[in-house]
Amino acid sequence: MMIVPAVAAEVRNHPHAVLELFTSQGCSSCPGADAKLTELGKQPDVIALAYHVDYWDYIGWPDTFGSKGNSDLQKSYAQSWGSSRIYTPQMIVNGHKGVIGSHDKDVTAALSAATLAVPVTLDFANDILNVDVAAATGGARATLWLVTFKDHQKVVIDRGENAGKTMDYTQIVTGRQMLGMWDPTLGTHLKLPLAELMAGGSNGAVILVQTDKGGLPGPILGAASIQL
Numbered sequence: 001m002m003i004v005p006a007v008a009a010e011v012r013n014h015p016h017a018v019l020e021l022f023t024s025q026g027c028s029s030c031p032g033a034d035a036k037l038t039e040l041g042k043q044p045d046v047i048a049l050a051y052h053v054d055y056w057d058y059i060g061w062p063d064t065f066g067s068k069g070n071s072d073l074q075k076s077y078a079q080s081w082g083s084s085r086i087y088t089p090q091m092i093v094n095g096h097k098g099v100i101g102s103h104d105k106d107v108t109a110a111l112s113a114a115t116l117a118v119p120v121t122l123d124f125a126n127d128i129l130n131v132d133v134a135a136a137t138g139g140a141r142a143t144l145w146l147v148t149f150k151d152h153q154k155v156v157i158d159r160g161e162n163a164g165k166t167m168d169y170t171q172i173v174t175g176r177q178m179l180g181m182w183d184p185t186l187g188t189h190l191k192l193p194l195a196e197l198m199a200g201g202s203n204g205a206v207i208l209v210q211t212d213k214g215g216l217p218g219p220i221l222g223a224a225s226i227q228l
Contacts, residue, residue, distance in 0.1 A: 010227045012047060013121045017114035018208065018223045019048045020092040021101050022074045025063040026056035028161035033089030033101030038170045040111070047206055047225045048171045049147060053088060061160030065153075065172050073176070073217065080216035095210055095220035118142075118182070118209050118222030124194060131190040131207050133222060139184030142211045142221055146192070148175045148202040151227055174202045182209050182221075194228075203228050 021037045023030045034050070041048030052065035053074060074086050077098065089101030094114050099106040119134040133144065150172045157165050182188045197205045204227035211218030 009124065011122050011124075012044060012225045014116075014119050015045045015047050015223055015225075016116055017046050017111055018094055018116070018206075018220050019046060019111070020095070021048070021050045022053055022070070022086070022088055022090045022092070023050055023101070024053050024056040024066065024088045025155060025157055025162060025167065026059050026061045026160040027088045029102055030089045031162065031165070031167065033091065034167065034169060036101065036104065036107060037091070038168070040107075041171050046111070047223050049149060049173050049206065050169065050171045051173050052169075053086075055086075056088065056160075059160050061157055061163070064155055065169070065174075069176065070173065076216050080213045080218060095217055116220065116222050120207055120209060120222040120224035122207065122224045122226050124226065127194045129192045129194050129197065129205070129226065131188075131192065131224075133182050133188040133207075133209055135187040136184050136221075139182075139221070140211065141184060142182045142209050144179040144182055144188065144190070145208040145210055146175075146177050146179050146197070147173055147206040147208060148197060148200075149173050149204045149206065150201055151204055171204075174200060179207075198228060 037048050051070040052063045053071040054066035055071050078086050091101035092098045093110040097110050099110050118136050121132040123130050152170050155167050206225040209222040210220045
């Protein structure tokens with residue numbers, strides 16, 4: 001069994017925004033948005049996640065973090081808004097508003113209006129992550145998601161639109177899975193093994209409380225994160 005080292009952890013409870021950037025190493029418009037996500041991700045009340053897509057791989061450089069699952073999630077967001085259009089870089093704020101990730105004014109405006117109503121609290125002890133999602137009067141049932149990430153990696157890009165660049169990527173999503181449902185009347189409490197969350201090179205995890213729109217992703221109601 002993998003043992004999680006006893007090191008200091010950064011926990012972000014009760015943020016006001018979750019930023020989900022859909023990006024690609026093969027997209028010439030993406031480096032600015034990647035840098036913006038890194039900058040915004042330093043704010044203590046923001047959780048930043050970078051979903052690398054695979055639909056630009058055909059131009060000559062397969063994204064080293066790209067996955068069909070990330071592309072499918074972006075398509076599902078578009079479908080939930082009644083659209084068939086996807087693009088990079090796209091920044092989605094709290095699961096309900098998408099803007100061009102390289103347009104600073106639009107990103108700043110969306111972020112300034114963002115709020116998360118459901119408190120999510122994380123703490124850990126003895127290699128166990130305790131998840132506490134508060135009850136909320138009048139809330140609708142929502143899904144709990146676990147999103148794992150790697151906080152940083154450099155990539156030398158040899159081909160494609162960004163050929164010759166060495167890129168610093170942050171908050172790289174490594175996995176996304178459903179944990180269960182949030183009960184707005186009683187709240188929800190979970191215990192998760194840290195060793196399993198940090199497998200495969202991941203060193204961070206996010207808990208999302210996200211509404212469901214007929215099987216498609218809806219607005220995010222609450223979130224918290226931990227990074228070792």
